[in-house]
Amino acid sequence: xxTLIWSVAWGDYRYMTQTLMDSIRSVGINHDIxxxxxxxxxxxxxxxxxxxxDMDFKQYWKFHYLRKLEALDYDLxxxxxxxxxxxxxxxxxxxxxxxxDPWHSFxxxxxxxxLTKRGDWWGVxxxxxxxxxxxxxxxxxxxxxxxxxFWMCKKPFIKHAAATGLxxxxxxxxxxxxxxxxxxxxxxxxxxxxxxxxxxxxxNMDIWASEWTGSLKDRLxxxxxxxxxxxxxxDRSTVNPAIVHAMRSKSALTEVGKKVFESTKxxxxxxxxxxxxxxxxxxxxxx
Amino acid sequence: xxxxxxxFQWISDLGGADTRLKELLVLLKDDFNITCIPNDEFRLSxxxxxDFLDSLGVKYCMPEKLPKRPKGFAYANCNFRxxxxxxxxxxxxxxxxxxxxxxxxxxxxxxxxxxxxxGKVGCCLFTSPFHESxxxxxxxxxxxxxxxxxxxxxxxxxxxxxxxxxxxxTMVCGKVSRNDQMKFSEDFPxxxxxxADGLPVSFRVMGWSNELSAKYSWFGFDGKWELxxxxxxxxxxxxxxxxxxxxxxxxxxxxxxxxxxxxSQLTGIPVVAPNKWNFPNMIWxxxxxxxxxxxxxxxxxxxxxxxxxxxxxxxxxxxxxxREIWCDAPTARKKWDSxxxxxxAS
Numbered sequence: 001x002x003t004l005i006w007s008v009a010w011g012d013y014r015y016m017t018q019t020l021m022d023s024i025r026s027v028g029i030n031h032d033i034x035x036x037x038x039x040x041x042x043x044x045x046x047x048x049x050x051x052x053x054d055m056d057f058k059q060y061w062k063f064h065y066l067r068k069l070e071a072l073d074y075d076l077x078x079x080x081x082x083x084x085x086x087x088x089x090x091x092x093x094x095x096x097x098x099x100x101d102p103w104h105s106f107x108x109x110x111x112x113x114x115l116t117k118r119g120d121w122w123g124v125x126x127x128x129x130x131x132x133x134x135x136x137x138x139x140x141x142x143x144x145x146x147x148x149x150f151w152m153c154k155k156p157f158i159k160h161a162a163a164t165g166l167x168x169x170x171x172x173x174x175x176x177x178x179x180x181x182x183x184x185x186x187x188x189x190x191x192x193x194x195x196x197x198x199x200x201x202x203x204n205m206d207i208w209a210s211e212w213t214g215s216l217k218d219r220l221x222x223x224x225x226x227x228x229x230x231x232x233x234x235d236r237s238t239v240n241p242a243i244v245h246a247m248r249s250k251s252a253l254t255e256v257g258k259k260v261f262e263s264t265k266x267x268x269x270x271x272x273x274x275x276x277x278x279x280x281x282x283x284x285x286x287x
Numbered sequence: 288x289x290x291x292x293x294x295f296q297w298i299s300d301l302g303g304a305d306t307r308l309k310e311l312l313v314l315l316k317d318d319f320n321i322t323c324i325p326n327d328e329f330r331l332s333x334x335x336x337x338d339f340l341d342s343l344g345v346k347y348c349m350p351e352k353l354p355k356r357p358k359g360f361a362y363a364n365c366n367f368r369x370x371x372x373x374x375x376x377x378x379x380x381x382x383x384x385x386x387x388x389x390x391x392x393x394x395x396x397x398x399x400x401x402x403x404x405x406g407k408v409g410c411c412l413f414t415s416p417f418h419e420s421x422x423x424x425x426x427x428x429x430x431x432x433x434x435x436x437x438x439x440x441x442x443x444x445x446x447x448x449x450x451x452x453x454x455x456x457t458m459v460c461g462k463v464s465r466n467d468q469m470k471f472s473e474d475f476p477x478x479x480x481x482x483a484d485g486l487p488v489s490f491r492v493m494g495w496s497n498e499l500s501a502k503y504s505w506f507g508f509d510g511k512w513e514l515x516x517x518x519x520x521x522x523x524x525x526x527x528x529x530x531x532x533x534x535x536x537x538x539x540x541x542x543x544x545x546x547x548x549x550x551s552q553l554t555g556i557p558v559v560a561p562n563k564w565n566f567p568n569m570i571w572x573x574x575x576x577x578x579x580x581x582x583x584x585x586x587x588x589x590x591x592x593x594x595x596x597x598x599x600x601x602x603x604x605x606x607x608x609x610r611e612i613w614c615d616a617p618t619a620r621k622k623w624d625s626x627x628x629x630x631x632a633s
Binding site: 102135136137139140141154156157159160164167171191192193194195 | 473477480484506579581582583585
């Protein structure tokens with residue numbers, strides 16, 4: 001499956017994205033990488049951010065960028081946020097993780113289970129969040145949270161994915177809520193999985209995990225084990241995933257990226273989107 | 288002496304409101320002098336429809352052919368052009384007829400509310416207490432003196448006979464609707480596939496369109512799917528071809544009194560539908576069909592219905608119960624009598 005890894009970053013997040021993308025290459029992943037940023041990045045296909053896309057605080061801009069990427073000749077689009085880091089090549093390729101379904105994000109933690117300890121997700125009480133899922137068409141008994149920083153979409157599904165994400169935005173706004181895009185992404189992983197247990201994070205701990213409690217605070221993930229805490233249940237376990245969502249390592253990621261930026265100052269240039277869209281990627285010159 | 292009833296609406300075989308009217312005319316033909324007045328003159332040349340009206344003794348004409356000072360009542364359901372094109376409702380009022388207006392939808396229009404506000408509607412009808420609970424307050428807020436009443440849907444028993452389904456290699460799950468995106472959930476194909484996962488099933492859906500094909504183009508519909516356009520088959524034949532009515536609609540849609548569910552039950556189909564809205568008043572859970580809360584219940588329902596004996600037993604009971612409730616012509620006529628007494632008294 002022809003796969004594109006992509007991200008969007010500006011400000012200091014551009015440096016983190018540089019570190020992330022270099023980590024992807026360093027573990028031996030050869031999929032194409034495309035970034036949209038405010039300054040050019042090195043070692044990737046670097047495009048300038050699209051000024052016509054509103055970078056809304058709740059991050060629904062991700063769906064607009066996804067629509068933009070539909071023009072490119074790839075089968076699978078893997079979005080990854082800046083504060084990630086690859087410590088090794090994942091044991092299963094992205095195509096294997098998404099499987100036959102058109103959409104993927106890891107379903108992290110149960111919202112309405114007897115195991116659930118936390119009372120809310122994004123400030124919405126669990127029973128109300130469950131009802132929100134239900135009213136948007138989710139039918140699975142136990143519903144889960146997700147992380148909006150890592151998700152995948154197959155090309156034929158892009159239009160419907162973006163439309164559904166934005167439909168959810170409008171839907172929850174209609175209820176006087178102001179939830180971020182990751183709730184939409186969670187809902188979509190329920191709706192668009194034939195068997196949503198394939199999306200369970202608990203079955204994919206070797207692939208990805210989110211470090212949000214400070215186990216790796218201010219350090220780059222090294223490939224050693226660390227203590228993971230599940231968001232809604234507070235369950236703790238020792239993990240060592242290939243992809244670390246290094247939420248508390250932003251400073252370390254930034255420092256590394258800044259050094260790369262400095263050393264590649266003369267090489268880094270934006271590729272015009274028109275060139276990517278019309279000639280570049282379609283002809284495979286960036287692969 | 289029969290009361291005159293002027294129906295400002297036309298019949299068709301497509302859409303709940305116009306099909307509902309057909310069966311209402313069958314119910315009322317002997318008790319009323321009925322005249323149908325279409326919105327557009329070309330409808331009068333639809334021979335299959337005028338033949339149907341002729342067979343019932345129902346007259347039809349354009350508004351200008353009506354008597355100058357008719358007696359009786361005007362009736363319409365779902366003909367929102369009466370309000371959007373205000374000359375239509377004004378025409379009815381100027382004739383001195385009280386309009387019995389059945390909205391049938393879960394929403395109202397500004398023009399409709401404006402007419403209620405100005406006292407132009409004799410009585411606002413709801414098809415169920417649930418329906419009244421959804422929109423009734425809007426009418427009363429617009430006009431505190433507005434008369435309202437609940438008048439159930441009526442189904443003509445002979446139109447929807449019970450049919451014993453043959454043994455088939457697969458259990459056919461399906462549904463029928465107009466080709467409206469609101470009648471399909473965002474995850475429509477996954478909803479069906481998940482529900483029947485692991486069972487020997489095939490799917491038949493009538494109400495498909497090019498727009499729906501485009502919307503769900505990302506899904507690989509395989510040989511177990513048959514998606515046909517609205518009215519591609521006579522509705523009875525379609526019902527005969529399915530074993531289970533697996534209800535599905537978009538989250539933005541609220542179902543009121545789905546005629547398809549009642550029709551399918553009359554023909555002997557168990558219905559699997561969510562346990563909300565008016566469905567608990569239409570489906571006897573675990574006896575004539577299943578009402579679900581979540582995927583576990585849907586899968587359990589279909590697994591139980593996969594047994595032909597079970598689904599025949601439930602389908603037979605669904606047909607009998609539904610016929611008793613929705614096809615009770617004497618009771619339906621009494622309700623009309625009461626309604627006219629209520630509206631006629633001012």
